[in-house]
Amino acid sequence: MLKFLLLAAAALSAEQTLSIIKPDAVNQAEEIDAYLENAGLRVIAAKTVHLTPEQAKEFYAVHKDRPFYNDLVAYMTSGPVIVQVLEGEDAVAANRKAMGSTDPAKASPGTIRADFGTDVQHNAVHGSDSLENAKKEIDFFFQPEEISCKTSS
Numbered sequence: 001m002l003k004f005l006l007l008a009a010a011a012l013s014a015e016q017t018l019s020i021i022k023p024d025a026v027n028q029a030e031e032i033d034a035y036l037e038n039a040g041l042r043v044i045a046a047k048t049v050h051l052t053p054e055q056a057k058e059f060y061a062v063h064k065d066r067p068f069y070n071d072l073v074a075y076m077t078s079g080p081v082i083v084q085v086l087e088g089e090d091a092v093a094a095n096r097k098a099m100g101s102t103d104p105a106k107a108s109p110g111t112i113r114a115d116f117g118t119d120v121q122h123n124a125v126h127g128s129d130s131l132e133n134a135k136k137e138i139d140f141f142f143q144p145e146e147i148s149c150k151t152s153s
């Protein structure tokens, strides 16, 4: 009974977030997924996609006026990426913590960006920054039926 209640509580507080393994880190995807699993995150959907410039521009539209926008779009379309739906308690914050700071040089040791990133642009992974954006970003890449265990909408 207690186990059932704990499982039910865990399911209720579970969130989903979107992760992208960026082009230059795709060959380290297994190691990166191990970091995510250690952070209590389960990969419940994953696919490899090669973004078109239009998709990358739309996905990063919030940054369209930033000086790095065009370079970022070029980088994100330079090769395939792996898009993943992660699920777990406080998944958005847990993933951001596992990722580390945007600039790998400033990211805490043991974070994904510290260990797999190269510089502020080539920083190995993307992660949604809020639950609201997580929902939008998951919808950007996945149909509901592509996600194996949808505990929240």
Ligand code: UDP
Binding pocket: 063, 068, 072, 101, 102, 120, 121, 122, 123, 125, 126, 127, 129
């Ligand atoms: N980026 C960059 N130069 C910068 C800041 C960001 O090239 O000065 C890139 C980097 O790949 C980053 C992405 O733009 O991951 C989105 O930036 P954001 O500020 O949203 O950082 P994040 O949420 O990825 O930590």
Ligand code: MG
Binding pocket: 127, 129
């Ligand atoms: Mg961001």
